[in-house]
Amino acid sequence: MKKRFVIPFSFILLLSMMVVSHAPEAMAADLSKGTYVVDYEMLQAENDSVSIANDYFEKPAILTIDKDGQYLQFTVNHAKWVKFIKSTNGESFADVHTVSDDLENDKRVIAFKIDGAITEPLLMQMHVVIEEMKPSYDHKYSVRLNLDLESMEVTDAPAVVVNAPVAESKSADTNETQGEPTSNKALIYVLLVIISIIAITFAIKINSSRQRKK
Incomplete structure (x- = not known):
């Protein structure tokens, strides 16, 4: 049950990091x-x-x-x-x-x-x-x-x-x-990693709570 929640959260946040990291290059290419x-x-x-x-x-x-x-x-x-x-x-x-x-x-x-x-x-x-x-x-x-x-x-x-x-x-x-x-991308990476850890921890706690109720 845990894997069903953890994997989607991780995948979405990893995808967000990839999009953010390529955003400046995409902006430059669109000029x-x-x-x-x-x-x-x-x-x-x-x-x-x-x-x-x-x-x-x-x-x-x-x-x-x-x-x-x-x-x-x-x-x-x-x-x-x-x-x-x-x-x-x-x-x-x-x-x-x-x-x-x-x-x-x-x-x-x-x-x-x-x-x-x-x-x-x-x-x-x-x-x-x-x-x-x-x-x-x-x-x-x-x-x-x-x-x-x-x-x-x-x-x-x-x-x-x-x-x-x-x-x-x-x-x-x-x-x-x-x-x-100073690279703004470095700060964004750090923030996204922190958000990813929080989201994964939250998902695990929710699943653990549901399993205990069962």
Whole structure:
């Protein structure tokens, strides 16, 4: 009698885990070629808290998807403070492409080809120098760019065009620890395993109770 209840519960929960684990890949595969506006946040390297650098980046970004890949473009304010921004390029980092500089308004439009899945936060490096502060602020650190894919909307803005990046060492000096991106899937797996254990235990107890009543 126990097996009749335990096996269905286990099978359903295992199936749920498989569906969740493949959900990001399915979402990415469903994205059509074209140009979109998309909201985003800059997260800290070690966790999902919003980075202080988030305010330097204006929203939304422009995302272009074509046969050659996915390209992202956005505007940086206080551009004179931001000395460089680098995106991942294989096992290294590369300077992003500068599309335009607006010196009067202290803004810079940058773009880069996305290396990896847009369903996961994108690791980046940046160097910020604020000489007006006393003492001056001078820090290099890592951030993770997290796209809100649910906010994507088709736009008639020009497609994002990016020159081939020049790769640099991934071990570039940073003042903050460069942590691995926090995976939301890992948390989902843990939660599903816990739910699975609870469901199986509950099913066993129900069956045991029914058998005692008999």
